[in-house]
Amino acid sequence: MNAMKIVVIGGSGLIGSKLVAILRERGHEVLAASPASGVDTLTGKGLAEALGGAQVVVDVANSPSFEDRAVLEFFETAGRNLLAAEAAAGVKHHVALSVVGTDRLAESGYFRGKIAQERLIRASAIPYTIVHSTQFFEFLGGIAQSGTDGQTVHLSPAFVQPITSDDVAAAMADRTLGAPVNGVVEIAGPERVRLSDLVQRYLDAMMDSRSVVADPEARYFGARLQDDTLVPSGKSPWLGATGFEAWFEKSGAGRK
Numbered sequence: 001m002n003a004m005k006i007v008v009i010g011g012s013g014l015i016g017s018k019l020v021a022i023l024r025e026r027g028h029e030v031l032a033a034s035p036a037s038g039v040d041t042l043t044g045k046g047l048a049e050a051l052g053g054a055q056v057v058v059d060v061a062n063s064p065s066f067e068d069r070a071v072l073e074f075f076e077t078a079g080r081n082l083l084a085a086e087a088a089a090g091v092k093h094h095v096a097l098s099v100v101g102t103d104r105l106a107e108s109g110y111f112r113g114k115i116a117q118e119r120l121i122r123a124s125a126i127p128y129t130i131v132h133s134t135q136f137f138e139f140l141g142g143i144a145q146s147g148t149d150g151q152t153v154h155l156s157p158a159f160v161q162p163i164t165s166d167d168v169a170a171a172m173a174d175r176t177l178g179a180p181v182n183g184v185v186e187i188a189g190p191e192r193v194r195l196s197d198l199v200q201r202y203l204d205a206m207m208d209s210r211s212v213v214a215d216p217e218a219r220y221f222g223a224r225l226q227d228d229t230l231v232p233s234g235k236s237p238w239l240g241a242t243g244f245e246a247w248f249e250k251s252g253a254g255r256k
Helices: 014-025 047-051 068-089 109-123 137-146 165-177 195-205 244-251
Strands: 005-009 029-033 056-059 093-099 128-133 152-155 183-188 211-214
Touching: 005 014, 014 029, 014 165, 047 068, 056 068, 056 165, 068 109, 093 109, 093 165, 109 128, 128 165, 137 152, 137 195, 137 244, 152 195, 165 183, 195 211, 195 244
Parallel strands: 005 029, 005 056, 056 093, 093 128, 128 183, 152 211
Antiparallel strands: none
């Protein structure tokens, strides 16, 4: 494959930094774009210069605020600015990281933002691939905290199929270098488990004394979950190889 110029929006974040490293290892010219590097999708600053000569743009940026209105404004404004700059630069493939279950989570302000982002991508003339990922293992601590009341953690018993950030980056790299699918590709981890059970495993492994209560009414980013909301709906998702124990050991989470 000929070397390409690839711009990774959000290139300094958890997924972006890993993706940039993989793409560079594969011989491509990769620009890690973020406000810190002078590229701001919210204002449009630096976009035209960054995208000059780029064949592919990958968007793995996230909203700096999770407040409902701020999230929606971020994904709509950044999405419009980025896609307009891509059209002007002649970009041939737009790749975006989103979330399995996004279209089933409109009750959540955060996911209404992601729905708006995906709608803009589909409406643009730029060939695209939207990668829907399941929840990352790296966010288990935050999920536990979100449901904590004293020594009890109330979480939904809905199923999840969590994935490591390393596996997400690997899957994103493959999609970035592949042809646009003009649709959604789902990626997930190897094990389907109930969210409440998984977080209890995590807390036990961390030697954290909190106990998890399986509560069907517990909200997930503001949305009530059905059993299958957060797991792939397609028949053949791309599956990462790393399960909870292997991730936990490699991450050193218990030593932090």
